[in-house]
Amino acid sequence: MIAGQHLADELDELAAQSLGRARRTIGGAQGPTVRVDGRDVLCLCSNNYLGLAGDPRLRDAAVAAIAEAGIGAGASPLVSGHMDAHERLESAIAAWQGCEAALVFGSGYHANIGVLAALVRAGDEVFSDELNHASLIDGCRLSRAQIRAYRHLDASDLERQLGASRARRRLIVTDSVFSMDGDLAPLAEIVALADRYDAWVMIDEAHAVGVFGETGAGLAEATGLGGRITVRMGTLGKALGSYGAFVAGSRALIELLVNRARAYVYSTALPPPVIAAADASVAIVRGDAERRRALWDNARRLHGGLERAGLAMRPFTSPIVPLVVGGAAEALAVAERALEQGVLAPAIRPPTVPQGTARLRLTPIAAHTAPQIDHAVGVLSRAIRETGA
Numbered sequence: 001m002i003a004g005q006h007l008a009d010e011l012d013e014l015a016a017q018s019l020g021r022a023r024r025t026i027g028g029a030q031g032p033t034v035r036v037d038g039r040d041v042l043c044l045c046s047n048n049y050l051g052l053a054g055d056p057r058l059r060d061a062a063v064a065a066i067a068e069a070g071i072g073a074g075a076s077p078l079v080s081g082h083m084d085a086h087e088r089l090e091s092a093i094a095a096w097q098g099c100e101a102a103l104v105f106g107s108g109y110h111a112n113i114g115v116l117a118a119l120v121r122a123g124d125e126v127f128s129d130e131l132n133h134a135s136l137i138d139g140c141r142l143s144r145a146q147i148r149a150y151r152h153l154d155a156s157d158l159e160r161q162l163g164a165s166r167a168r169r170r171l172i173v174t175d176s177v178f179s180m181d182g183d184l185a186p187l188a189e190i191v192a193l194a195d196r197y198d199a200w201v202m203i204d205e206a207h208a209v210g211v212f213g214e215t216g217a218g219l220a221e222a223t224g225l226g227g228r229i230t231v232r233m234g235t236l237g238k239a240l241g242s243y244g245a246f247v248a249g250s251r252a253l254i255e256l257l258v259n260r261a262r263a264y265v266y267s268t269a270l271p272p273p274v275i276a277a278a279d280a281s282v283a284i285v286r287g288d289a290e291r292r293r294a295l296w297d298n299a300r301r302l303h304g305g306l307e308r309a310g311l312a313m314r315p316f317t318s319p320i321v322p323l324v325v326g327g328a329a330e331a332l333a334v335a336e337r338a339l340e341q342g343v344l345a346p347a348i349r350p351p352t353v354p355q356g357t358a359r360l361r362l363t364p365i366a367a368h369t370a371p372q373i374d375h376a377v378g379v380l381s382r383a384i385r386e387t388g389a
């Protein structure tokens with residue numbers, strides 16, 4: 001009873017600050033539109049960048065895998081859960097990423113906490129961009145290494161902190177494409193600093209895989225810097241349309257993770273149908289530059305349209321287009337008005353983004369049509385005007 005009251009008080013406090021969160025149930029498959037409360041609305045908030053989550057080729061691959069290998073992996077990978085499908089996918093990812101080896105984790109969150117806690121420990125230092133994803137922050141905390149947060153994208157601040165370090169091991173970790181802002185880590189400067197100060201580099205390509213690079217391998221591919229990055233992590237549940245994540249790097253790195261990454265060792269391997277769908281997706285993503293172009297065209301159209309409608313937009317950097325509103329209550333009002341008009345883009349509020357920068361994080365996908373994007377521009381700019389945000 002007393003615990004219940006405390007919990008209710010906490011929830012009331014969140015609601016009073018417009019920081020309460022609730023899920024919305026989506027009907028049907030993920031796509032350019034989704035079904036909300038029985039109504040089709042434009043989905044401008046998923047990470048299904050290439051529209052593959054509902055693709056029949058992924059579904060067919062999953063169904064075939066179920067017929068061959070059933071549903072569950074039944075055990076963690078080191079026991080009996082590492083099946084043919086997992087082995088095939090890891091080889092395909094390693095080849096795609098141009099790395100010696102790859103390892104599939106249960107999710108991006110698992111991968112990040114698993115890698116960081118395996119690679120650094122007390123006595124080491126991790127240099128972490130202040131806007132890194134929560135899973136990287138949690139991995140840093142779990143590792144017990146000293147965390148040195150540097151200012152967002154600021155290579156000078158990073159250098160200052162590296163220069164002062166006397167740690168046994170130094171690891172620089174950054175999102176390559178930042179999940180809430182869509183801006184890009186200064187990878188060339190980061191790898192140069194890593195060379196100068198004898199540090200390792202880990203990048204989280206969750207929002208770059210499928211989106212950046214000639215074959216969609218990520219920002220490492222697009223910048224040609226892959227060979228100077230120690231750890232590349234990417235997810236299989238965003239542009240790739242399935243679920244899970246991978247880490248790619250040297251054979252020694254992957255072997256060490258198989259031995260030391262607790263989030264890998266102590267967790268059941270992903271189901272064969274999920275793995276087979278990801279495998280099919282890697283082949284599609286590598287070969288389908290047209291789909292990537294469609295995504296970028298839509299993102300540019302959305303960003304340009306909002307700018308022309310008079311909204312203050314940040315410079316265009318990637319298919320993540322933040323529409324920063326400011327206050328949490330105001331962002332909620334804009335999102336609600338947009339949904340009434342048929343556009344789904346929930347308000348993203350603290351602690352996901354810094355105080356005073358609540359926003360609608362807009363993410364068009366390859367499968368949206370130009371008229372859909374133009375419609376969204378109209379709805380969103382009206383929602384901003386009408387709510388006075």
Ligand SMILES: Cc1ncc(COP(=O)(O)O)c(C=O)c1O
Pocket residue numbers: 107108109110112133135175179204206207235236237244245
């Ligand atoms: C940058 C970044 N890293 C990691 C993750 C976690 O990945 P997953 O959703 O597969 O756990 C996410 C997304 O949620 C992300 O945006």
